[in-house]
Amino acid sequence: MSPGRNVSKTIYGFLLIAIFIIATGGQRSFAEMDAPEIARPGLEWFNVAAPLPIASLRGRVVILDFWTEGCINCIQIIPTLRRVEDKYPDKVVVIGVHSPKFANEKNAHSVKDAIRRYELRHPIIHDPDMTIWRAYGVQAWPTLVVIGADGKIGGSIPGEPDPDRFVAAIDKLVADSSKAGTLKPAALDLALIPEPKKRYLFPGKLKPVPGHDKRWALADGGHNQIVLLDDNGKELERYGSGEAGLLDGAKRAAHFDHPQGLIASSDAIFVADTENHAIRRIDLVTGAVTTLAGTGKRGTQLGAAEPGRTRALASPWDLEKKGDELFFANAGTHQIGVLDLKSGTVATLAGTGEEGLRDGRAASASMAQPSGLALSADGKTLYVADSESSAVRAIALSKDPQIVTLVGAGLFDFGWVNGDFQKARLQHPLGVAVDGDDLLVADTYNSAIRELELAKHEVVDFDGGKFTCVDPVCIPTREPAGIVADTPDRILLVDTGNHRIDEYRPSLKTYHTWSR
Structure with a gap:
């Protein structure tokens, strides 16, 4: 793992790691180290009225989440952190330390948007110069650092932890702290950023709906809905109750979870239901919503063809359609997948799952959080907005698909x-x-x-x-x-x-x- 890399590999071990690499390059046991200060001069805090000095948090377990707003792996651990917050509202404190990669992410207004978009309900420190990152010896996005109720650093884990094992490790740490007498529960006094009251809320992709009357489908991600519009931008219909979840059924009863992408045929809207890690279908005649692929859980790298209904996906972000092939940007594993609408199977089209910018045979190429798709007029080329490498890629849809980079040089270019x-x-x-x-x-x-x-x-x-x-x-x-x-x-x-x-x-x- 190199410094400053997004970590896409899911870590399946327990949280507590014996050695912490501090900023000076030395090594110490976690048990010997007091947690460095986080309430540093000049840093902006969100969701709380005032900064929280590290000493003020003693008596509770603290999880520092080092994240940056565009990182898909950072986004994918939010539900796990939410589980911990909901389970231990007065015993565990989650604090996000926003450590920006891109220049735009150093803008505090962009961070506020990200807090609203991801519905973060814990304190966030905006650290544009990454001073806390260096103090804690962090090397990758995301990284979780756990501080015990005694104020000592307990462990660090880069990447996405296995959700159940992570929660089990926190369970044990809370129980041990209680037995040791160091746990002193106290709820935080939060001041959450209010949600914008808009007709749309952080909308994602817009695509045309084929048919006699010109219509458009919009992924209204922040409202967990899909919107059908006429050619003047007037709303014709909404699909989804607005409540986040994975539930099929009638158009107003079904649940989506922050859908970002879609594509339409004359009789259906296909939805990249991002935080459900699923692909859904809306019948334009009946309004009924069904799930075509995904299980609701974050999946690992795509490979050979598997039944879509039992194959877990990873944050599908956009869709394109060619005949009975539905291409999807599987952002969470840095791959392009294809769903065969006839057989119902999903398979890899491009990307090994490694995060990077490598061209050649699509099967052995590397990508970096593909997030936008567009099919050429002749259907022979699939264009990809490969967001984390700030690149645009082109996939030749031949018998042996090839991928080339049109614009973009690397993850930090x-x-x-x-x-x-x-x-x-x-x-x-x-x-x-x-x-x-x-x-x-x-x-x-x-x-x-x-x-x-x-x-x-x-x-x-x-x-x-x-x-x-x-x-x-x-x-x-x-x-x-x-x-x-x-x-x-x-x-x-x-x-x-x-x-x-x-x-x-x-x-x-x-x-x-x-x-x-």
């Missing part, structure tokens, strides 16, 4: 640079769309639309980037996650951070809010 594909840089893109002979990218952490001119092998700001907002009140685009090229003169952008969809008109050089 990002920015806002135009020009030749080899030198151009993006920053954590989540969406990609085919626009004639070119590609449009929702360049999420740059809060911009970028264009890949495929014939020229160049990246430019979309149409020069000079569009005039014609809304009565204009606000800057914020972390868009989805994009659609409807016609050469109509681009729809899911402006996720502003909870809306914008319409761009290149011929007029204008844009405005299409639906909110």
Whole structure:
């Protein structure tokens, strides 16, 4: 494991590790070490009224969660931490230490959005210079550090722990602390960031619905629903009760859990139900919701074909469809999978499960949190927004699929640079769309639309980037996650951070809010 890497491998051992590597490079037993201070000058705290000095937490078990907002493995451990919080509201304190990887993640407003988006209900420290990370000798996202009720560091684990074993280890630590007399339960006085009251809440992907009347399907992730819109952005229908969960059934009774992506046929909407680790189907005639793949639990790397209903997936983020093949971005294992709608099986299309940026045969290539998909007009190429490598990849859908990187250089190579594909840089893109002979990218952490001119092998700001907002009140685009090229003169952008969809008109050089 190299410093500053996202850890995608699930760790199945117990939490307590005997040796802690401190920032100086030395080694000490955990039992000998007092936890370094976390209430450091100049750091911004969220969900509490004031910073919490480490001494003030003595008497409770403390879990420090070192995370960064775009990291899929950080997102996937949130339910496990929630289990602990719910089980021990006054005996265990979870504190998130936000340690940013990308430049945009150093922005406190972006962190506040992430807290709302992931519904985090524990204290968060925004540590843009990673001072606490260094003090605790952390080397990877995510890392959990456990501090005993006596104030001593108890253990550290990089990566995603096995949920049941992690909770069992915390159970034992709480019980041992109680027997030792060091446990002094006390509830935290929280001041949670309020949820925005919007029609949409952190929407994800928008895709067209084929048919006589032009309609659109939107993943309204924050509301755990799918929305059907007409061509003027007017809401026609909602699917899902709004309650998070995995439940099939009638359109208003079914439950989704923060769906991010989708694709539609003339008779159905297929949903990447991200936090359910599942792929769902909405019947457009009856409204009934059924599960096609996934078990509701986070799965391991995809491989040979297996029955979809019993195969666990990992944070599917977007979908594309070609005939009876449903391609899905399995972000949590850094792979592209394919669901055969006839047989009901799922298998790997691309990626070994290793996080990286390696081209060649799709079966042996590496990817990094694929999050957006777009199929070429001829159906021969699948384009991928590979977010953690700030890359756009292309998969040739041949008998022996091949993958090439169009733009992107590595996990820590990002920015806002135009020009030749080899030198151009993006920053954590989540969406990609085919626009004639070119590609449009929702360049999420740059809060911009970028264009890949495929014939020229160049990246430019979309149409020069000079569009005039014609809304009565204009606000800057914020972390868009989805994009659609409807016609050469109509681009729809899911402006996720502003909870809306914008319409761009290149011929007029204008844009405005299409639906909110």
